[in-house]
Amino acid sequence: MKVSSRQVDGVVIVDLSGRITLGEGSVVLRDTVRELLNKGQKKILLNLAEVTYIDSSGIGELVSAYTSVRNQSGDLKLLNLTKKVHDLLQITKLYTVFDVPESEAAAVASLK
Amino acid sequence: MTADRVSYTLESTLESVNWAERMAERFAAQSGLEDDDLQEFAMAVREATINAVLHGNAYDRHKTVQVTFARESGTLEVTVRDQGKGFDVASVPDPLAPENLLKQSGRGIFLIRTYMDDVRFRNLSPGTEMVLVKRVRGKAAGKEKEQS
Numbered sequence A: 001m002k003v004s005s006r007q008v009d010g011v012v013i014v015d016l017s018g019r020i021t022l023g024e025g026s027v028v029l030r031d032t033v034r035e036l037l038n039k040g041q042k043k044i045l046l047n048l049a050e051v052t053y054i055d056s057s058g059i060g061e062l063v064s065a066y067t068s069v070r071n072q073s074g075d076l077k078l079l080n081l082t083k084k085v086h087d088l089l090q091i092t093k094l095y096t097v098f099d100v101p102e103s104e105a106a107a108v109a110s111l112k
Numbered sequence B: 001m002t003a004d005r006v007s008y009t010l011e012s013t014l015e016s017v018n019w020a021e022r023m024a025e026r027f028a029a030q031s032g033l034e035d036d037d038l039q040e041f042a043m044a045v046r047e048a049t050i051n052a053v054l055h056g057n058a059y060d061r062h063k064t065v066q067v068t069f070a071r072e073s074g075t076l077e078v079t080v081r082d083q084g085k086g087f088d089v090a091s092v093p094d095p096l097a098p099e100n101l102l103k104q105s106g107r108g109i110f111l112i113r114t115y116m117d118d119v120r121f122r123n124l125s126p127g128t129e130m131v132l133v134k135r136v137r138g139k140a141a142g143k144e145k146e147q148s
Helices: A025-038 A056-071 A083-091 A104-111 B014-030 B035-056 B108-115 B138-147
Strands: A002-008 A011-020 A043-054 A075-079 B005-011 B064-072 B075-081 B118-123 B128-135
Touching (some): A011 A025, A011 A056, A011 A104, A043 A104, A056 B035, B035 B108
16 A cells, blocks of 8 residues: 655645555554654545555554544544445444545545 | 365465455456455455454464365355364454444454355364355356356
């Protein structure tokens, strides 16, 4: 999995691409979020547009990222879910947990 | 891999999980599954292999995982066996329960059950056997027939 991040109006947008799976993407995602929190960056938007696959470990890592950020009084939202990822969050009932704004602009505005 | 039954003995490693997933994709494609059905089949096999490697054998390189793909009329069956301590499937918490929604783990078996038509567990003492059954429907059923 590849990760890059950028800042827009105080919000960190993390662009992820590839697979978030056991031992691969999961570790990268965990380290990325941990590093952001260590820097005090607590408004995080995960852009999943280029994420092609998530397994149960990857789902767990998204949940863990969400709870870690919330536990530090921050907020983490998801953006640009593919149909596959959307369906996965639906069947695991996590679509009710994560906020998934319609657009990047709306997401940044809601996190500012 | 064109046989109606093929079995692999794998090390308890992450590479084995990825490999089993690729074999599942190939087997599903040869059996006529397409698109969502193919991806769901492969994901269920991946999750079952994760269960065996991680929770069953706990990455112990002295223990192996056996994955068997079998094709019978109208049905694809995958058997995944580990050599771990075994577990009581009834004790696995419901990942959809509100109190479990934010837990990091515990969704693998739920996903397998969602994507397969039937899932059976057997205690091997030691080890666990998981049998995943996918019924082949529609256009795929015709292709599966041509394969046999």
